[in-house]
Amino acid sequence: MNPDRPINLNFTLKAWSLFWLGLGLSVSSAPGQQAKNQLVGTWAPTAIYTEHKDGTKVETFGPKPAGVLTFGSDGHFSLQWMRSDLPKFAAGDRLNGTPEENQAIVQGSLSYFGTYTVDDSSITLVLHIEGCTFPNWDGKDQRRSFTLAGDKLTLSGIGTSGLPFQDELERLK
Structure with missing residues (x-):
């Protein structure tokens, strides 16, 4: 520091303000x-x-779908969807269902888990599926557009x- 040169207090305050503003923006604007x-x-x-292409809507899991979708702050998620009217197994044993009972369960439920990321700029949720009751999705990414209100x-x-779908959800409290 040169003792013959006065300190420009206005410049110093502006410089520090810009530094702290920049630091705050870099911390708070992490993608997603x-x-x-x-x-x-x-x-x-x-x-x-x-x-469907003709505009009709088919309720994938019936008129009263059951289940939960949980998003953790650690980036993990878990989803379980099912029809609320799934049949009980006559044998009382999940390993001994009839072909019809087994088909109803497979077609009336879906469960998967993994990690997730969010792209704020495109408002896209990416589910990185680790395991699924439909094993063709294991290890795959699923992209979802989303709106939050x-x-x-x-x-x-x-x-x-190949058809569009929509999941409408409410936050549980």
Whole structure:
């Protein structure tokens, strides 16, 4: 520091302000962090449907879908969807269902888990599936567009049938 040169206090304050502002922005704008924080929690389905080319909507898990979708703050998720009217097995043993009972369970339920990331810029949720009751999805990524409005979450995408689907969820409290 040169003792003959006066300190420009105005410049120094501006420089420090810019430094702290920049530091704050770099910490708070981690990609996907804002939406990811809003997703954290447990959600229950209110409607799950596929839309056919003629515009008709088919309720994938019936008129009253059951289940939960949980997003952890650690980046893990778990999803279980099922029809609320699944048949009970006559034998009382899940390993001894009839072909019809087994088919109803397979077609009326879906469960998978893994990790997730969020891209705030494209409003896309990416589910990195580690395990699924439909094993063709094991190790695959599933992309979902989403909207968040308070305690309502809507996920949408293209299903394995090639048709668009929508999951409407409410936050559990």
